[in-house]
Amino acid sequence: MSLPDPPLLTLAELAALPADDTVVVTVNNRLARRLSGELARHAPAGVAAQARVLPLSAWLEALLESALFLPDAPPLPARRLDSFGARLLWADTIRAAETARPLLDERRLAALAEEADALADEWRIGLDAPDAGEETQRFALWRQRYRRQLAKLDADDATGRAEQVLALLTAGGLALPSQLIWAGFRDLSPRQAALWHALAGQGVAQARLADPPVAAAPQRFTALDPQAEWRAAAAWAAEQLTADPQGRYAILAPQLEGVAPFARRVLLQTLGETVPFNVSVARPLCDWPLAHAALGWLSVLTLRTDYRPAQLGAALLAGHCAGDLAEAGERARLDAQWRRRGVLVLSTADWLRELFACPRLSNAWPAAQAALSGRAARCDTWAQRFAAALTALGFPGDRPLDSAAYQVLDAFSALLARFAGLAAPAGTLDAAGAVQLLVRLAQDTPFQPERDPGSRLDVLGLLEAEGERWDGIWLLGLTDEALPAPARPNPLLPLSGLKRAGAPRATPERELDYARALFAALLQCAPQVIVSHAERDGERELRASPLIAALAATEWHPRPAPAVVPLPLDALDDEAGPPLGERDQVAGGTQILEAQAKNPLWAFARYRLGATALPRHAEQVAPPVRGRFLHGVLEQVWRMLGDQAALLAARADGSLPTLIATAVAEAARQTLGELPAAVRELEIARAGQVAADWLALEAARLPFAVTALEAPHSWRRGPLTLKLRLDRLDTLPGGGAVIVDYKTGNVLDTAGWGRARPTNLQLPLYAAVLGEGVQGLLLARLNAREVAAKGLAAEALGLPGVLLPDALGAGNPLAGLAWDGILARWRSSIETLADEFAAGHAVNVSQGAGDLEFCDVLPFLRITLDREESEA
Template sequence: MNGETLVLCSTPRLARNLRLAHSRDQAAQGFKQWRPLQALTLNQWLDALYTQAQLMGLIPAEHAPRLVLGPTQERILWERTIESELAENPAEALFDRAGLAAAAMEAHRLMQEWSVDAGTDHTHEQTQETRQFLRWRNAFRAACRKLEVQDVASQFDAQIECVRHFSVPLPACIHLAGFDRNTPQEKRLFAALQQRGVEVLTWPLGLPQAADAVQIAYDDAEAECRAAVAWAHTQFANNPEARLAIVVPELGALRAGLSAILDDVLHPESLQPAHAEMPRRYDFSLGTPLATHPMIAIALSLLRLVTQRYRIAQPEFCTLLASVYWSASESEADTRARLDAEMRRKLGATLHIEQLLRLARQVQGEGTSLSRLVLHLENVAAADWRGRNAPSAWSAQFSALLKASGWPGERSISSHEYQARQSWSEALADFARLDLLLGTIPATEAVSRLARLCQERIFQPEAVGEPQLQVMGMLEAQSAPLDAVWVMGMNDHAWPPPARPNPLLPAEAQRRVGAPNSCSRVQAEFAQAIHARLLHSAPEIVFSWSHKDGERELRPSPLLAGMPEWKAPVEPAHTMAERLAQPASMQHIDDHIAPPVAEGEKVRGGAGLLKAQAICPAWAYYRYRLGARALEEPVDGLDSMDRGTLLHAVLQCFWQGRGSAALQAMDEATLQAALLDAVERGVAQFCQNQDKALPEHFLALEKQRLQFLLAAWLEFERGRSSFTVEECERKVALNIEGIAVDLTLDRVDALDDGRLVVIDYKTGGTVSHKSWAETRISEPQLPIYAALALADGEIAAVCFAKVRADEQRFIGIAHLPETLPGVDCLEEARKLFLEETFPDWPSVLNHWKTCLAAIANEIKAGEAAVKFASEDDLAYCEVKPLLRLPERKLQFEREAGSHG
């Protein structure tokens, strides 16, 4: 036995902080050299002790396990055991094997660590689930013996026996730090140490006297987060050297929001890319899953690219193209963006890797630089991952594939990215150690297993030194007393935490030994112990809770009963965006006038340009004058626009050279033949203009749909009075006040008296002509046709033709009654077309001409303000992000608040 003091800690974080604190104290005392504090977690020390006993020959090699299962390995063995046990069950496919394995793994640990007795002594307590679990446990133990492996809880028992029976060197004194409760298994260990003459003490972490704590309530959790950050900012302003903590019971759910507001308030300069990884004054005790790190997410996507080579989701590959973490992400960035646009336009939502390669080579062949991406895609396409391999073999192939695909990119990686890559290497090494448990598996399962392992592996970039503000969960303990602590989320539904007994063990058996989560009494006692520790962690402590969670009313934790309210609370902090939106900090510049249209400048856009200008001038400016547009969303088959174009083509093929007389004269057989001919010709015409061929089975279904739709529409048109179809899909070029407008007239019918009916097909659910009576016409296409393109003719009616399977109707306005079924004449539509404004039919056409000219003149003058009647009108705006509506709304709210 040696005389060196050992500190065993509840968490690795606490052990690290104790070592840092010890070094800081030694330096403050003027020492130049000192022996580092021996602070380890309990498992770290026991593993080293057991290894030492093996090296000393105290434990025979045949008694030592080949492998001690880590959490992932143990879960896999449980999954395999349960799968084998359920193989003959007819409902096997309905079971959540991963969930059952997690519950069984926890139940086994409770029986080992907490001595939960679910066996023969208490058979009256056993449920069917418990009996099933005990069978699984026996099979699991048999599998462990067969593979010569050991789970962690069983290994702990073996380590206790090592301490009790073998003369391994032990320290004279052991201090325990941060243990809020000890399991019976740990108590057996400490008793064995004491029997060997080791003094087991508690390491002092807190203050001798409890703090005079206060409580404060806020509206919701977000307000709590903001208030806690504002409090920390005030503490640092008063004492720049202060050491603080924000304690959060539900840290995982609130981490992202807390991180954002902490950066906004304490480190606004971190918004700049060059400072993104700057050292922070704060640090989180809880990291994020390794799989969510952008660099690792791209690595997993590249691996999935091979296993899903014939069914790649285009959005996933678009994410790959936009990433800096593979191939020539910087030197070929512009061409990759072009490939993205071409891919969205030419390929479906699901594609295969050969299609990607062909398109990439095509873009490369057009004189643009894409050689490295093509090379890396060829390497990915050449990967042959058929058959089965052991995880170690797959791990080597995965590494080779990532290197061949240019991962992690061509730029130098940062410190945090380097640490993430190191963690990735460790994850690959862990995966390679699964050979014994998994045997040989296919590539798809290998990638899935690796992705799950990365999701379970928590990654936290290493902090520089010991940050002044620690953001931690309730179970974390500090290495030394702090200056102040804020504990948030103290609502009764979260703290004490609700009971959650393991479903595979009898609840009474769990309650009998006081196992974690077994009942409300155990949870209350545990929460009280944590609360007592927190009260001794700093001289100043604030507890906060929320009034609401959405619409749900909340109550404070019972542990706050009798605690005084805070008399001088801080106001919740504002985000950087909110601070910049304050009227006092803003300079208002009226910049809604863009450069006027210059002499000779061509502004094109057809009716869409005038529509956008009428709804929101900024929409028209960004979309049609600057050329901004949203990237297309790929679909398998046809999108709604393609279906509309196809319907137009079919209707054109049917009506060319026909009128109502021809339709009325057709019997059922003749009509069906004409329908079939129109559909065949329309589909063939449509397919000639497509970049990719549509599958035959898909075209067959589409033809059936079109025949049904066209038959329903023609049946509706049989009810019209006599007409002749004069024009179908006629191209028209107009000049409206110097603005070039190219149009396509869907259809123009001539009545027996020579007057014209202008028709525009619509297949959408919402069709309205109400704006035709307004000064800003948001549906200008038909008014342009009637007032300008057909100005030489006499217009009888202007209407939309709503062609849908569930509804067929005309929507519009007519000069005289009964011109079209269901369409009001001018005199019947006085609620919309007021008589004082529209006394007669020519005034309607003149109104359209005048309003359209005014809108065109707005475009020429450069009017580009963000103004609109309703945000709903912007539903199809392609450049909506450029309008910055959230910022605009926030500014208005701030201005209203300052005047209120």
């Protein structure tokens, strides 16, 4: 609906109006800020006062506030719900109404209902249209119940407040300005039109602010892909900023949020660090470090029983607490220690004992936790408790805060105030529920620091740019998928009503009209305009928006890179570190040669430089913990049995289950002490079954005796000494030895034994250490899904999966070699790997595709960077 024949005012004419009796209402905050600045510049000399400029919604709120002082005005609701609070109430209403129906996404449905409610009131859409389906009927029911809930809480929402202002205007009595100027409104909704007429009925003179036309002749630029389009826009901006040192320019993009990191990177590469620019993309408040830290501490402070190391670690690393800087190293050490130990949970006593490592934080902890004690309460009480707890904890810490951090701190304080306002719709909450709701509110609250005043280049979305002024703009990404945007009618409202009202996003025709108006408004933002689109996005072909398809091509093109005469260079392949000296200490066993075989740079970075990635926090029993436990179980079993004959006898007389239970209990006492009781019992039951299954398999073997368990060995090659530990050594009746290695993973892999640079070489290395007496290598899989054996032996062991040399297939590199030849080949390969490592050989080369699957120094190998560069 268009404005009812409004007169047009220029900015100069607006500045000449009486400032104390004139109000300018705008479509958004950005336009209000710009007009305020321009009015100040147009003000006559010596005149300091100027008309009030504020968004329409803010002016309506101010009118409603003023109604509180009217003697005969009807009483207004005591509470005001913001959008988040309204969605909470909608969710409760829908949940109560749909108890018999499963709801897949309650929050999404509440957001749709809130939007439908606002559209129905703003655009006067009835719910009784002939095409109203079941969704609309259910929404009508929810809406009735929602209104009753609002009345019960003595609350209103944004939609209700707008209707209250309209009713008060119609009734008269509000203090109104003599002049009201509308700025930035291309058309009016039915409710805004009703507001216009109500104001006119009260004698308010109204006009529309007419921006001076900008003679923009847009030109079109076509790029190969979106990445090339951004690079072209950045190059254009760099040229303009250089040619016009006082000018202000902008790059405008639809859906900027998804490409903001790439845009920043391209602009930094093109402009360098010396040219400030502003990328106008807000992130959720919870993503900003200071707010993230506050929410993390509140989450752990409200725990009263077991603590999750991942949750504690996140708070410890976030800091902004007592001992923020002085104890940062100890906090990081605690987190790393829990990761390496595979700790699942920490009791309160364990946590407080560990916290002694950070004295200042330890001293602050009791007071901070006490501030959150108490019964379940409403949000206003919890907001006070949260503030007190953070203060007691030393938040925001003693590190200096920059401007952005101060703004985040202010935003977090405002967040607590908004949280307090949720007391009515949220009801009574316990501590954990209150923190969860605060986190949700922080996720729903966008935040962006104030714009750098020295920035001459703005990067922002299309809607945010409307009404602004620059010396030149580049509009990119204008494909037919972006402008016009696809129609997305609200599914809870009848389509006929949406279409009849011309509501936003209702129909393709409505979106095309809106896109045309938006594009026309954007062309008024600068005298120089370039529009662009990409031809392809990967394999997908793109088309230009119909709004720009007929525009003339621009004569501007990115300048070719200047020809540079390369300087003579000396190439140096630095693929070798310093050789290992006799006094150099290298900690490790077979893992050293395993890494050397898969990627020599991995071995050098991990075992010479000591670099390693921190493991993730354990979410289940860590594989090393389970491995040590099962190793311990079978060690105890075989210490009691000694040989296969004793195993067969225990099976025969029924004593084997008792023996296994004794072994499991002792191994659990030694290795499972940090696990929760319930998890420990599950692991004990699992281990007992796995041990029984494996011993049943061993009972079918040919005779053997166990002669060594967890026996330490060392192997020396030049300056390199490896510390080894054999899980088990069996002796056969003929005197030969079989090395047994327990594996608790899902697969047994011997494929790497035949490679020129052998992998999975733990058993081949043990064979090289023990020498000629070794007659077999046996991998034992100890897994609840399956127990199995795999290996290679000079003579039959009576176990499926353990092959003889002459049974190796033709594709196996070891095929055709006798047992002694296989041992000799392994020994030679292992010695070569050891010599490479000792010599400092650190070339960044991998043989197999899966060799780096478990690499813990990937950043050193630059695998990800190489992949990104090859894709680019």
